Amino acid sequence: MNLQSSKDILTALVGFDTVSRNSNLDLIAWVEQYLDGLGVAHERIYDETGKKSNLWATVGPAAVPGYILSGHTDVVPVDDQTWTNDPFTLTERDGKLYGRGATDMKGYVACCLAAVPDMLKADLKKPLHLAFSYDEEVGCFGVRRMIAKMPERPAQPLACFVGEPTGMDVVIGHKGKRSFKVVVHGHTCHSSLAPMGVNAVEYAARVIAKIREISDRHAKSGAREALYDVPFTTGHTGYLHGGTALNIVPDVATFEFEFRMIAADKSDVLAQEVIDYAKNVLEPEMKAVAPEAGFDFQGRSEFAGLDTPEDAEVTQLAKQLSGRNSHSKVAYGTEGGLFSQAGIPTVVIGPGLIDQAHKADEFIAVNELAKCGAFLDRLIAHCAR
Numbered sequence: 225m226n227l228q229s230s231k232d233i234l235t236a237l238v239g240f241d242t243v244s245r246n247s248n249l250d251l252i253a254w255v256e257q258y259l260d261g262l263g264v265a266h267e268r269i270y271d272e273t274g275k276k277s278n279l280w281a282t283v284g285p286a287a288v289p290g291y292i293l294s295g296h297t298d299v300v301p302v303d304d305q306t307w308t309n310d311p312f313t314l315t316e317r318d319g320k321l322y323g324r325g326a327t328d329m330k331g332y333v334a335c336c337l338a339a340v341p342d343m344l345k346a347d348l349k350k351p352l353h354l355a356f357s358y359d360e361e362v363g364c365f366g367v368r369r370m371i372a373k374m375p376e377r378p379a380q381p382l383a384c385f386v387g388e389p390t391g392m393d394v395v396i397g398h399k400g401k402r403s404f405k406v407v408v409h410g411h412t413c414h415s416s417l418a419p420m421g422v423n424a425v426e427y428a429a430r431v432i433a434k435i436r437e438i439s440d441r442h443a444k445s446g447a448r449e450a451l452y453d454v455p456f457t458t459g460h461t462g463y464l465h466g467g468t469a470l471n472i473v474p475d476v477a478t479f480e481f482e483f484r485m486i487a488a489d490k491s492d493v494l495a496q497e498v499i500d501y502a503k504n505v506l507e508p509e510m511k512a513v514a515p516e517a518g519f520d521f522q523g524r525s526e527f528a529g530l531d532t533p534e535d536a537e538v539t540q541l542a543k544q545l546s547g548r549n550s551h552s553k554v555a556y557g558t559e560g561g562l563f564s565q566a567g568i569p570t571v572v573i574g575p576g577l578i579d580q581a582h583k584a585d586e587f588i589a590v591n592e593l594a595k596c597g598a599f600l601d602r603l604i605a606h607c608a609r
C-alpha cells in the first residue's frame with residue numbers, strides 16, 4: 225500500500241460530512257469514481273430512503289471464496305465539541321492526522337482503497353471484497369442489508385476483517401448489546417390524592433431498580449470472560465424523564481436501558497426478566513387503579529456479540545498477517561458480531577486507537593496507516609498464493 229496515497233484518500237474521505245444523520249452518497253460517489261479509474265466494478269446497496277448506501281466491490285475472482293474488508297463510512301457528530309481545526313479538513317501535525325473519522329474509521333477505509341492498485345497487480349487467486357457501510361454508529365443498520373445479500377453472491381467469503389481501531393491488535397470478541405425505550409403510562413391526579421393516581425415516575429423507578437438488581441447479580445455471581453475490562457454482563461439506565469410539578473401525580477415517564485452481554489448471557493433472557501417483572505408484577509397493580517396504565521417496551525437497538533475462537537483459522541491468519549502473537553477482546557461493539565452471526569468467521573483489526581474515537585481532535589497516527597498498509601500487503605500476498 226502506498227502511504228501517501230492512503231493519506232490523500234483519507235483527506236478526501238474526511239472532507240465529506242458523513243455524520244450518521246446525513247447522506248453518505250457524496251462520499252460513495254467519490255469512492256466509485258476512484259474505483260472506476262482503476263477499472264474495479266462496484267455495487268450500491270441503498271437504505272429504504274435512497275439517501276444512504278453501502279458500497280460493495282470485489283477485486284479478484286468473485287466466484288472463489290475470499291476475504292471481506294469491512295468499514296463504515298459514517299461518523300459521530302461534532303456537536304458541542306471544541307476542535308482546534310475544522311473537523312472535516314484533515315490536518316497533519318507531528319505525525320498525526322486530525323479530523324472527524326480519522327481513526328473511526330475512515331483511516332482503515334482509506335488504507336483499503338489505497339491498496340486496490342496493489343490488489344490489481346497481484347493476480348489474486350482469492351478475491352478481496354470492500355464492504356463499506358452506512359449507519360454503523362447508530363446501530364449497525366447499513367451492514368445488515370449488505371449481509372442479507374451475501375447468499376446471492378457467487379461464493380461465500382472465508383473470513384472478514386472489520387477495521388475498527390484496535391492499534392492493529394487482533395480482537396476476537398466484543399460484547400453484544402440490546403437496548404429498549406420504555407414509556408410508562410400512569411394516571412394523573414392531585415398529589416394529595418396520590419393513591420387514586422398511578423405514579424408513572426415511581427413505576428419507572430421500580431423497573432429501573434429491577435434492571436440494577438439484575439446487573440448487580442451478574443457483577444456478583446454471573447459468568448465471566450477474563451479478557452474484558454469489565455469481565456461480566458452489565459446493565460444500565462441512561463435517562464429518565466417524567467413529571468411536571470410536585471403537586472401533580474405524573475401520568476407519563478420515559479426511560480432507556482441497555483444490557484451489554486458476554487457470550488454466555490443471552491439478551492432475550494435478560495430482557496424477558498425485566499419485561500416479566502413490569503408486565504406480570506407491576507402492571508396488574510397499576511391497572512387495578514387505572515385500566516389505561518401500563519408499560520410500553522420499544523426495542524431500540526440490538527447487535528450481536530463477537531466470540532471468535534482463539535484457534536479459529538481467521539484468528540491465526542490475522543496474527544500471522546499482523547505479526548502478533550496475542551489477541552484481545554474489547555468493550556465496544558462492531559459490525560463483526562453481525563458478520564459472525566451470518567456464519568462468516570470474523571476478527572476486528574484496524575489502525576488507530578479507540579481512545580481517539582468520538583472525541584474532539586480525533587486523530588490517527590501516520591505510522592498506524594503504515595502498519596495497516598503492511599497488514600494489507602501481506603493479505604494481498606496471501607491471496608495471490
Ligand SMILES: [Zn+2]
Pocket residue numbers: 296328329360388
Ligand atoms: Zn467505528
